[in-house]
Amino acid sequence: MNIALINGSPKGGATNSGFLLEKLRPLLPQEAAISTYRIGPKALKNEQYLELLAMDMLVLAFPLYFDAIPSHLLRMLTEMERSTQSSNQRPQTVRVYAMINNGFFEGDQCKLAVELIRNWCERCGFMFGTAFGHGAGEMFGSVGHVPVGSGPLKNLGLALEHLVGSIRSGESTEPFFTQPNFPRGLWKLSSTQLFWNATAKKNSLKPKDLRRRPGMPPIRLPQSGGKRQDV
Amino acid sequence: MKMIVHDLENAGELPWLTAFGSGQDVIGIDNAVIRHCTGCFGCWTRTPGTCVLKDEYRHLGARLAACDEMVLISRCTYGGYSPFVCNVLNRMLPYVLPYFRMLKGQMHHQLRYEQTVKFNVYFYGEDLTANERQTAQELVQANSLNLGAKGFEVSFYDNIRQLKEVLS
Numbered sequence: 478m479n480i481a482l483i484n485g486s487p488k489g490g491a492t493n494s495g496f497l498l499e500k501l502r503p504l505l506p507q508e509a510a511i512s513t514y515r516i517g518p519k520a521l522k523n524e525q526y527l528e529l530l531a532m533d534m535l536v537l538a539f540p541l542y543f544d545a546i547p548s549h550l551l552r553m554l555t556e557m558e559r560s561t562q563s564s565n566q567r568p569q570t571v572r573v574y575a576m577i578n579n580g581f582f583e584g585d586q587c588k589l590a591v592e593l594i595r596n597w598c599e600r601c602g603f604m605f606g607t608a609f610g611h612g613a614g615e616m617f618g619s620v621g622h623v624p625v626g627s628g629p630l631k632n633l634g635l636a637l638e639h640l641v642g643s644i645r646s647g648e649s650t651e652p653f654f655t656q657p658n659f660p661r662g663l664w665k666l667s668s669t670q671l672f673w674n675a676t677a678k679k680n681s682l683k684p685k686d687l688r689r690r691p692g693m694p695p696i697r698l699p700q701s702g703g704k705r706q707d708v
Numbered sequence: 709m710k711m712i713v714h715d716l717e718n719a720g721e722l723p724w725l726t727a728f729g730s731g732q733d734v735i736g737i738d739n740a741v742i743r744h745c746t747g748c749f750g751c752w753t754r755t756p757g758t759c760v761l762k763d764e765y766r767h768l769g770a771r772l773a774a775c776d777e778m779v780l781i782s783r784c785t786y787g788g789y790s791p792f793v794c795n796v797l798n799r800m801l802p803y804v805l806p807y808f809r810m811l812k813g814q815m816h817h818q819l820r821y822e823q824t825v826k827f828n829v830y831f832y833g834e835d836l837t838a839n840e841r842q843t844a845q846e847l848v849q850a851n852s853l854n855l856g857a858k859g860f861e862v863s864f865y866d867n868i869r870q871l872k873e874v875l876s
């Protein structure tokens with residue numbers, strides 16, 4: 478059984494998508510041969526698409542951007558669809574799983590990203606296994622020491638179980654959406670104080686600086702004759 | 709003013725598009741090369757309101773704030789935008805604030821600007837499935853809620869010829 482673990486976060490350094498893949502890895506069947514991929518702003522090579530098409534399973538971990546799939550990963554998915562059309566091996570057996578994390582509290586805000594993956598599977602002739610969406614993803618970095626399945630990671634334990642259950646049984650199941658076991662108000666407060674305002678301070682900015690409203694830059698607008706005019 | 713983002717190739721050879729975009733802020737796939745968002749949040753915490761990537765798309769937040777309507781013309785891709793239109797949208801993160809607010813029982817962004825836009829999305833594609841249409845419809849609704857839009861419209865066309873008839 479060949480499984481590709483694909484990290485679709487474009488960030489440099491530690492990523493929440495990487496955190497999810499790390500927690501999934503020890504739960505995968507022991508006999509599985511696991512390869513890892515990182516999809517960043519740079520495109521994959523042709524032979525890497527062919528490698529992916531030869532996998533039994535793809536696990537895509539990625540952040541939610543504008544209620545959907547980030548553009549660099551979307552580009553990779555469209556390239557992959559193109560490779561399925563040009564390759565003569567029929568990839569019916571590829572099963573696809575997704576682990577999506579988002580910044581807002583509610584994990585079910587990932588539901589359209591799951592639908593996009595499902596529609597992509599249909600276009601590629603892949604089988605959609607299952608997916609989960611987990612909210613408040615930026616918290617993962619600060620709870621690395623907490624065992625999965627307890628405290629704020631209790632629900633993550635359930636989400637991973639859901640995914641692994643479908644990987645092991647081979648059966649497709651409906652997606653699962655969840656968020657950490659702590660109050661939403663606490664996330665709102667801690668993201669403001671510990672995350673945004675603290676980062677601002679590191680950059681020598683005050684909280685009110687984060688609310689700046691830059692004005693319209695000098696750009697050139699097209700005129701009907703095709704010429705551009707300064708504003 | 710409208711911001712018009714489209715993924716139509718050889719746009720210069722489409723007189724109807726030139727007329728539609730006259731005097732508007734038009735962003736097309738043939739314009740300058742665009743970099744993908746790298747998820748660094750610099751547009752929120754380093755240079756608030758402006759993207760830190762040094763290309764022609766750094767000021768999309770302020771440019772959108774100068775408009776009252778955002779028009780997206782996109783090939784419908786798995787029930788979402790095409791990679792180019794999605795890329796432009798991703799680079800619009802500085803338009804909103806990092807801070808949260810509650811809307812319809814869910815967390816969303818606080819707005820950076822007082823101005824709001826109307827969202828108008830034209831999807832095209834020959835063989836869209838019912839699921840893709842459904843996803844696309846819901847995606848535009850979700851995006852307009854998140855960006856604090858004052859309204860949204862979504863329509864579907866089989867091809868660019870049909871689109872031209874509507875926009876000419």
Ligand SMILES: Cc1cc2nc3c(=O)[nH]c(=O)nc-3n(C[C@H](O)[C@H](O)[C@H](O)COP(=O)(O)O)c2cc1C
Pocket residue numbers: 486487488491492493494495539540541542543544545578579580581582586613614615745746747748749798799801854
């Ligand atoms: C351009 C951009 C758009 C985003 N859009 C959303 C969104 O629509 N909803 C949401 O809940 N989080 C959104 N986020 C937040 C990310 O999903 C969140 O920070 C995530 O934890 C990043 O995961 P990663 O470390 O794996 O990249 C967005 C972040 C960026 C940079």
